Every structure is written in structure tokens, then in C-alpha cells.
Amino acid sequence: MKEKLPFLLLAVFAIAALFFDSVGIFNKELLDQLAAATDEATKAKILEAITAKLEPLSLVPSQLNTGDAAWILASTCLVLIMTPGLAYFYGGMVNRKNVISTMLQSLISMAIISVIWVSFGFSLAFGESIGGFIGDPTTFFMFKNVFDGNVAWKLAPTIPLALFAFFQLKFAIITPALITGAFAERVRFTSYVLFIVLFSICIYSPLAHWTWHPSGWLFQKGVLDFAGGTVVHMSAGWAALASALFFGARKNSGHNKPANIPIVILGTGLLWFGWFGFNAGSSVGSNNLSAIALATTNVAAAAAALSWIFLDAAQGRKPSALGACIGAVVGLVAITPAAGFVSVPHAMFIGFISSLVSNLLVTFKNKKTTIDDTLDVFPCHGVGGMVGMLLTAVFADNAVNSAVADKGLFFGETKLFINHLIALVAVSAFAFIGSYILLYVTNFISPLRVSAAEEEDGLDLSQHGETY
DSSP: OGGGHHHHHHHHHHHHHHHOOOOOSSOHHHHHHHHHOOSHHHHHHHHHHHHHHHGGGTEEEOOOOHHHHHHHHHHHHHHHHHHHHHHHHHHTTSOGGGHHHHHHHHHHHHHHHHHHIIIIIHHHHHSSEETTTEEOTTTTGGGTTTTOTTEEETTOTTSOHHHHHHHHHHHHHHHHHHHTTTSTTSBOHHHHHHHHHHHIIIIIHHHHHHHHSTTSHHHHTTOOOSSSIIIIIIHHHHHHHHHHHHHOOOTTGGGOOOSOHHHHHHHHHHHHHHHHHHHHGGGOSSSHHHHHHHHHHHHHHHHHHHHHHHHHHHTTOOOOHHHHHHHHHHHHHHHTTTTTTSOHHHHHHHHHHHHHHHHHHHHHHHHHOOOOOTTOHIIIIIHHHHHHHHHHHHHOOTTTOTTOSSOOGGGTOOHHHHHHHHHHHHHHHHHHHHHHHHHHHHHHHSOOBOOHHHHHHOHHHHHHSOOO
């Protein structure tokens, strides 16, 4: 019964979609009047009335720009392809008998989080704010009124609200998938399903609300996170560390041989490609800022890939394809919070430094600790995200983006850096402690770790009855 519980929970979402409807957040009468209005003066008065009702929800009347919408449509697809890219990236690094299981853990996130997001996840992240900490789950329950063409998200007024919602969904999908690298080769699939449901609701959605909702408490403090260094990578990284500690080491953790390095290279290519949507798409428009974010993303990844293999060579190791791939991803992680706030030279520096730090931490973890973070999610994604977050507060410049109210430490101002330090501590504590509690709850309901015999057989066979 315990193993069936995650699937019963998903069934509840499906039933709710059929039988429940939330109270409308818009005045239906006003929308009908707007559709029927024929003169501009009447339309303007009705829009003013709608705007007054939408103000607490951070929605505004739509100012649709087809160029912006086209770019965000493309970016949404680019971000989605990152999750299959991650599946290849992780799948190629694990033991051959765990390739299918590892890749499926990424793929299934696309299905599970999509259902949760449409049901109430988008509301938790972007619904009417409750104290700056979480959104009202009824605001867009079952995407109520999301497809109304007359309104848009306040910070993305030129694209449809539905497009903004689905663009944000792709970030929500990849975040729990990132965690899987920490407990790869030893997690029970049904328990994993339950865990990512809880993580999405209890960790990801609140962090998204804190950081990206205009009423979120981190947003109000001026914390900058252009595309998810805090919301995505730090949350996944700290959850990964909690998972590694909770699960304990694999039976043969010191004898892991990558199954297929060429598919790691393929995964890296897909991630790098998709990351242009991840970062450049977060400008929520087709504009100069999106071009800046695209450029900073590319140079940070390039610098980080080179930095990783050069440090390996300096330490007497051969420059490897695996190292270059990991370095590139670390650079992509680190530039994510800064992509639309820093110059191209500063982005190159961010990629270079973040790669050095993550490389050294991976070496330290492997030599000096017994922590079995299978694919080094914490030192690469978690620490990479933290380095990127802090360096955003060093190099942020309003000459790059007028949304930067306080310049970075590099320009002699300290306020932004102090606020980022506060956010770093708060997010780290929340993500780590919260994730550890969720792991405990999940394990109580449905055991998280496979048996020794199942681990020996490999998860492909023991969990899915398939072989690679």
C-alpha cells in the first residue's frame, strides 16, 4: 500500500481537475463587458476597473507583443529540452545497470510537476501573496483564468499569462530532476515520486515566490536572481546534500565506472543549448537584455569548461571529456543568477572562478569525506549556484540592466552584497533543513532506499524490469 501511495496522490489531482473549480479571481461581468465594448473610451474604463481588481495579484492588462511572445515560446521549448539533456548527462555517468532508472527519474519529473503546476503549483509560486512567503493556492487553481487573453503577469506584460505560466513550469520541472544525481543508484522509484511531489510544493514553490514574485520578501529586499541561481540551483544543491547524508553511501561507491561518456557529451550539448532559453528567455522579451543574457551564458560556460580541465592538468590529471562537460555545466549554473545583470567580461570571470571552486570542492569531498553525493550535485550545482549568487552581488551593474537598484560590490556599493549574504543563509537553511524533513517524511510513508539485493541487481532491473 505504501508503494502505491504516490500514484494515489497523483490520481487525486486528476479527479480534482474533473470535479472542482475555484472561485474566479476576475470579475466575469467586467470581462464580458470588455469583450462587448466597441469604443475605446469604454474599453479604457473597463480596463481601469480590471486593473484595480488585479493589483494585489501582480497582474496587469495585457500589452501583447508578438515578437516577445515568439521568443518566449521558443525559450519555453529550449528550457524543456534541458531535462532530457540532464537525463543524458546523468545517465552516462552512472553504472551501466542504473542508466535507465537514472534517466527516467528526470523524464518522470516532466509529467509529475506538470500536473502539480497546473493544479496549484503555479498559484503557490505566483498567486496572490500571503505575507511575501507563499502564494494563495486558489488564485490560479487548475489554471483558472490563466488563458484569459486580457491580462498578463506584471513583470511580463507583453506575453500571455499562460505563456509565462508554462515558461515557469519548465524551471519547476528541472529543479527536482537535478537532485537525482545525489542519490542515483540507490533510490526506490515510487518513493522518489512522492519526494519530488513534496519538494515541489514545500521547497521550490515558496522559494520561487520569495524571489520572483513582486511581493516576495527576497524580491522586496532587492535580491537579484535573473534565472534561478537561488530558486533552482541552490535549492537542488542543498536538497542533494541532505539526500546524500540521509541515504548514506552506496555499497560500491568507490568503484563506479561511467556507462557511456559520449552520451554525457550529448547531454552537455543539450543543456548548453537549452540554457539559452533558461537565461536569455528570463528577459521575458525579445530585446537587448535577452542578447546580453545569451552572450554572458555562452562565455561563462566556455570559461568554466576550460578552467576545469586546466586545473585538472595543473594537478597532474589528464584533461578529460567528463571534466570539460562538468566544468561547462558549473559555468552555466553560476551565470544563471547573474546573466542579465553583469557584463560579458564579468561573466567570463564568474565562469572561471566558479569552476575552480567546484573542482576543488569535488576533490576535497572525494578525498576527505565519506559523503556519497553520487554525481557531485552539491559541489557543482549547489556551490556553483552560491558562487554565482554572491558574484552577482559583486558585479551587478545598472548600466547592463536598469532593474539593478543597487550596484555590486565591485562598484563600491555594499547594500546588494549584504542582502545577498542574508538571502544565501536563509535559502540554504530553508532548502537543507526542509529537504531533510521531507526525506524523513517520505521514508516514513514509503522506504526511500532499495534493498541491498536490489542495489546489487541494479535499479534498471529491480525497479523497472528493463536493461540497458
